[in-house]
Amino acid sequence: MIRFRLGLVINPLAGLGGSVGLKGSDGVAEEALALGAEPKAIKRMMQALEVIAPYANDIEIITASGVMGEDAANALGFNTRVVYQTPDKTQAIDTQAVVRTLLNEPLDLLLFAGGDGTARDVYSVFEQAVIDDKLPVLGVPAGVKIHSGVYGITPHAAGMVVKMLLEGELVSLMSADVMDIDEVAFRQGTVRAKRFGELLVPAEPRYVQAVKMGGKEVDEFVLADIAADVIQQMEDELYIMGSGSTVAFVMEELGLDNTLLGVDLIQDKALVASDLTAKQLLELTQDKPTKLIITLIGGQGHILGRGNQQLSPELIRRLGKDNIIILATKTKLKALEGRPLIVDSGDPQLDRELCGYYKVTTGYHDYVMYQVANPD
16 A cells, blocks of 8 residues: 655756766756766665665655656656656756646655755745645755755665655654855856755754855964965875865965865875866876865765765775865864764765764864764
């Protein structure tokens, strides 16, 4: 007997621009594919659905045909009902059309895979719809930009939330912000985040992410101390400089041009290459001693998988845990309120291998041990 009706939507273009350095997918899907990007949204939705696959007989998945939902659900043995025919080339209007159709169904939850642009598409339909009760939604993170608070912290975590609902656990609901940024400005190094509205999501703090904290650290003395420590310890090897304002401060102290929202490569305190793609990073670091310098996203705690998809699982495996250097102010770490740092590389096995305690540089010769421990 079917006792849970799950609406399912996948934006198959989500995240395409990340690995090839385009900082998003809005309007550049064809360019990303031409540069060698591989669609990953379906795979990430399947990672979420795998968690609830043992309950397949109790679930009816209502979705769109093909790559927008049906293929992923059928591959895992779910009961699937198609209510929308996916065109050969999908656009934002297709996501909106699927959601609009699903709102006519007696759903228990709407699960979608995408990024902030997809969350906006979902919200735009809810905003226009006339429905008596607000339907809870949950996002499976598959985009480059994940500022919105409507997503699970990883695909597996999103699946865990659905599992809790299936098992009858008491899961509260809360309103979470739908955020997005101007991708044109984003590609030019400027972040202009905007709140578009709210969606109702399961309030499970272990598995659902907080809205990203914006803004550059105001305490430049702390950042200067962190930068001084990093620069003093730099050797002759290559250094991959991740995105974010804390790493950008290190580059500024070195007097080097920095791609705030991209990934750069330096050696001997000089710039080797800027704004690199995943493929370029693999090629330039092949058989060369290399370290990775990254920071966390304030409020969320992600160190991999949010805005730095250029750091591919293959690259991270090649580097190894010992060559990952994490920078963060104690203010950012305290804001996590004890929650661990998160890696969402796209490879669940690698994410498990990366768990453990890391030395985080928090000042000049000042370090703390902090845990990377995904909830799955």
